[in-house]
Amino acid sequence: xxxxxxxxxKYMGSxxxxxxxxxxxxxxxxxxxxxxxxxxxxxxxxxxxGLIPFQGEITLDGAPVSRTNIARLSFATCEHSFFPxxxxxxHKRFLMDQFPTFREKRFHALLDFFELPAHKAIRSFSxxxxxxxxxxxxxxxxxDYILMDEPFAGNDIFNREDFYKVLLGILEPxxxxxxxxxLLEEVQHFISRAVLLxxxxxxxxASTLDLEEQGKSLMDYVKETYHYQADRxxxxxxxxxxxxxxxx
Amino acid sequence: MWMFxxxxxLGFPGQNAFRLTLGGLGAAFGLGFLRFLSTYHAARGELYQxxxxxxxxxRTLIDGAMIAPFPTLLDGVSLFLxxxxxxxVGAIFLHYSWHWMGGRSIYRMRLLPxxxxxxRRVLTIPLAGLAACVILxxxxxxxxALYYRFATPEGHLPINCWGTLPxxxxxxxxx
Numbered sequence: 001x002x003x004x005x006x007x008x009x010k011y012m013g014s015x016x017x018x019x020x021x022x023x024x025x026x027x028x029x030x031x032x033x034x035x036x037x038x039x040x041x042x043x044x045x046x047x048x049x050g051l052i053p054f055q056g057e058i059t060l061d062g063a064p065v066s067r068t069n070i071a072r073l074s075f076a077t078c079e080h081s082f083f084p085x086x087x088x089x090x091h092k093r094f095l096m097d098q099f100p101t102f103r104e105k106r107f108h109a110l111l112d113f114f115e116l117p118a119h120k121a122i123r124s125f126s127x128x129x130x131x132x133x134x135x136x137x138x139x140x141x142x143x144d145y146i147l148m149d150e151p152f153a154g155n156d157i158f159n160r161e162d163f164y165k166v167l168l169g170i171l172e173p174x175x176x177x178x179x180x181x182x183l184l185e186e187v188q189h190f191i192s193r194a195v196l197l198x199x200x201x202x203x204x205x206a207s208t209l210d211l212e213e214q215g216k217s218l219m220d221y222v223k224e225t226y227h228y229q230a231d232r233x234x235x236x237x238x239x240x241x242x243x244x245x246x247x248x
Numbered sequence: 249m250w251m252f253x254x255x256x257x258l259g260f261p262g263q264n265a266f267r268l269t270l271g272g273l274g275a276a277f278g279l280g281f282l283r284f285l286s287t288y289h290a291a292r293g294e295l296y297q298x299x300x301x302x303x304x305x306x307r308t309l310i311d312g313a314m315i316a317p318f319p320t321l322l323d324g325v326s327l328f329l330x331x332x333x334x335x336x337v338g339a340i341f342l343h344y345s346w347h348w349m350g351g352r353s354i355y356r357m358r359l360l361p362x363x364x365x366x367x368r369r370v371l372t373i374p375l376a377g378l379a380a381c382v383i384l385x386x387x388x389x390x391x392x393a394l395y396y397r398f399a400t401p402e403g404h405l406p407i408n409c410w411g412t413l414p415x416x417x418x419x420x421x422x423x
Contacts (some may be wrong), residue, residue, distance in 0.1 A: 049359060050358075051355060051358060051359075067361055067362075067363050068361075070359055070360075070361055071361045073359070074359075075355060075356075075359060077352065077355060078394075079351060079352040079355070080350075080351035080352060080353075081352050081353055081355040081356040081359075082351060082353060083258040083259040083349065083351075083353045083356070084259060084349070084350035084351055084353075085258075085259025085260075085350075086258055086259050088260075094258060098360050098361065098362060098365070099361070121259075123350055127328075137356075161295070
């Protein structure tokens with residue numbers, strides 16, 4: 001179980017990026033992490049991984065995240081954490097050395113599925129292929145908790161759809177996904193829980209099953225939580241048009 | 249099996265970098281010695297005078313002339329090794345920043361269970377190179393000292409020719 005207790009992060013000279021965020025993620029959950037730009041999604045993931053310092057407590061089955069249990073977490077980021085000059089095969093060899101639990105079979109299966117060449121340097125891949133490879137690495141590491149930060153930025157819709165299907169097909173019951181994305185509607189049938197962040201605060205946490213029972217879509221829930229004003233655009237347009245008419 | 253690439257950041261052109269490091273160290277040593285030879289032979293030339301004997305120019309040693317003390321002949325000898333050492337310090341920054349090029353592979357390195365993997369790849373070769381610089385600097389001084397001691401004509405080494413350098417075991421006081 002991944003537990004965050006009153007996690008707080010303040011970047012130098014800025015407002016709070018995370019403000020007392022407490023969250024528990026159980027094994028097997030597929031959690032969508034949503035929020036507008038700057039809501040703190042990436043910061044939250046980086047805190048979990050120990051990539052940035054923070055206040056509060058983050059534990060993995062009761063133990064702080066450290067070198068001893070870091071292999072149980074993997075990370076796929078839109079910033080790309082692969083080695084651009086290495087081939088897929090070279091990545092596999094390196095990661096197999098580092099992670100005894102590396103899932104070689106899954107790695108090859110995913111490479112084949114996405115038709116990614118094993119003997120070409122990753123830098124020569126298209127953006128979409130790079131994203132795919134990044135996620136393949138995270139899924140193949142053999143981690144229990146797979147954290148993904150906007151992993152599909154730059155992929156086309158067909159590609160993303162394929163990925164969700166493949167993910168659902170290959171994940172084992174103990175594997176947990178924490179997926180930060182803007183693509184609400186796309187992932188709503190893929191995730192089991194939605195966590196909403198706004199200005200560094202946790203403002204919503206609901207299971208998709210509960211939402212279904214309430215007859216709400218994920219988008220409805222998000223709009224409701226963020227107090228989205230549906231008439232905001234038309235009002236703004238009216239005002240703008242009115243101003244223009246008045247000034248002419 | 250020992251592989252150059254295992255001691256460089258992943259994807260770094262390790263073999264070329266290693267050759268460059270070895271070449272730099274060798275060249276710095278060689279150039280340092282050449283620099284010494286140039287200074288030394290200029291100083292040694294001052295021990296001689298030229299005379300015209302039977303219409304022939306003859307070089308003879310000046311009685312009582314002393315060659316300059318060894319430490320004064322070392323100007324610029326270490327310069328090339330210092331430059332290589334500075335490059336090796338720069339290589340530490342290059343190796344580390346390599347993990348930001350074309351992505352953020354630094355994240356992957358920092359998430360490895362083996363704590364030392366990142367630093368092993370960033371520091372090993374530059375630190376080994378710096379150690380080699382120190383050793384080569386010692387060897388270069390020794391080589392220069394040996395040359396100075398044995399290429400200088402007998403009786404033309406000054407008192408305290410080694411200054412504070414630890415070469416008195418070679419002799420040289422009015423040798």
